[in-house]
Amino acid sequence: MSRIDAYSGASIFDGEQRREGAVLLVQNGQVLGVVPEAGIPPDCTQHILDGGLLAPGFVDLQVNGGGGVLFNEHPDVEAIATICAAHAPFGTTALLPTLITDTPEIRDAALQAGIAAARAEQPGFLGLHLEGPHLSVARKGAHDPALIRPMNDTDLTCIKQARQSLPFLMTTVAPESVTNAQIAALSSAGILVSLGHTEASFDTAAAAAIAGAGAVTHLFNAMSPLGHREPGLVGAALHTESLSVGLIADGIHVHPAAISIALAAKRGPGRIFLITDAMSTIGTDLQSFSLNGRTIRREGGRLVLEDGTLAGADLDMISAVRFMVHTVGVELDEALRMASLYPAACLGADTLHGHLKPGAAADMIHLDEALDIRSVWLRGRPLD
Structure with missing residues (x-):
């Protein structure tokens, strides 16, 4: 029988509630359960954490x-591995590499890379997450308008077929x-359809x-x-119970007051969850990089095109959690749910x-009192 690892000495948040004086048991990369300290199996390997x-x-x-690495510039398995490794020290242990609007050839390469990964x-x-190219030019953001186009039957078939070989697939589209x-x-093919980059009305x-x-x-x-008079997609996102909603919590993309209003207004069971975009x-000192042949600059926490348009975010997930707690005033356990349970459920x-x-x-x-990450485990294995 493989060994059982027992983690104690810290409060344990299981995704819904916090446990004190408890022990987390892990075997073969899976959670066995959370038990009282008196319930530790006699032959387990104990890991005693120093609080937190x-x-x-x-x-x-x-x-x-x-x-x-930007996935659009390197749509291959090596890039996926690099991206996953870069985000793990910041607490992200599961992610969707995201392809921004690009050519059909780049999309196909990205899908094949995801299948191989x-x-x-x-x-x-x-x-994988395909953000475009089936968006609205009027709400293009940093997406190249020359590459935005309607979805055709070939696109639909390609995406549906890829889903059969991927654990999960998400796509952002505009009506x-x-x-x-x-x-x-x-949706019937098991793909999460997300609405974005759109001028859609509330009814649409x-x-x-x-x-x-x-x-x-x-x-x-x-x-x-x-x-x-026209609540738009923002109104639909908050009012429609079935919709879950991604949010960039960096203080640049959305004002803290707007975040608080959205949290108060959101009707469930759909939830607002954190994304980094x-x-x-991330994990580098890069000051500029390229997307679709255009230069993006890193300036004071922002990533911008030459015209000042925001182009993604210079954000990791633990920083988003800290922002929600320290600036927006969200209770820590709820901020953690927004970064873990809610996106997973969506x-x-x-x-x-x-x-x-x-x-x-x-x-x-493992977080300390300052919400700094002390340790990370993937499938029970400690991150180097």
């Missing part, structure tokens, strides 16, 4: 790059560039949700705003991810 909090690893559904069981790899029948077909977005869209991409950014700068990955209940992957982080 043991919590589930973070789940990030929108990661464009990291470690000096899944077969290789790349640590930290959860699946201007897809039909509700296409949204329904994607609500109809897309009925058709099968399950999420909204980076709330407030690159979407029709909340108005008192991180680019290649994707349908919460059988294994986002919590530390029996049967979950032993993806864990």
Whole structure:
């Protein structure tokens, strides 16, 4: 029988509630359970932590790059491995490498790279996120308008077929560039459809949700705003119970007051969850990089095109959690849920991810009182 590892000496947050004076048991990379200290098996290997909090690893559904690599520029298995490795020290133990609007050839290469990463069981790899190219030019953000286009039958077939070989697949689309029948077909194929980069009205977005869209991409950014006569996608995101909503919590993309208002207004069971929208700068001192032949500069916490347009975020997930706690005033356990349980549930990955209940992957982080990361484990193995 393989050994059992017992982690004690810290408070344990299992994804829903906090346990004091308890022990987390792990075997074969999976959580066995949380037991009282008196329930530690006699032959286990004990790991005594020096206080702090043991919590589930973070789940990030929108990661464009990291470690000096942008997925669009290097749509291959090596890039996926680099991106996953770059985000792990910041507590992200499961992520979706995200392809920004690009050519069909780059998309196909990215899908094949994701399939290969899944077969290789790349640590930290959860699946892929295709953000575009089926968006609205009017709300393009940093996406190249020359590459934005409607979805056709070939696109639909390609994405549906890729899903069969990927653990999870998410795609951001605008109702201007897809039909509700296409949204329904994607959803029926097990793909998480997220609405974003769109001028869609409230009614149009609500109809897309009925058709099968399950999420909204980076709330407030690159979407029709909340108005008192036309609530837009922001209104639909907060009012529609079935929609879960991604949020970039860096104090640059969304004002803290707007975040607080959104949290108070959101109707469930859909939840607001944290994303980083991180680019290649994470884990590096890079000051500039390229996307679709355009230079993006790193300036004072921002990533911008030459015209000042925000282009992704210079953000890691533990920094987003700290921002939610220290600036927005969200209770720590809820901020941790927003970074782990809620995104996992949105994707349908919460059988294994986002919590530390029996049967979950032993993806864990150890936080100190300052919310600095002391240790990270992926499938029970400590990060080097």
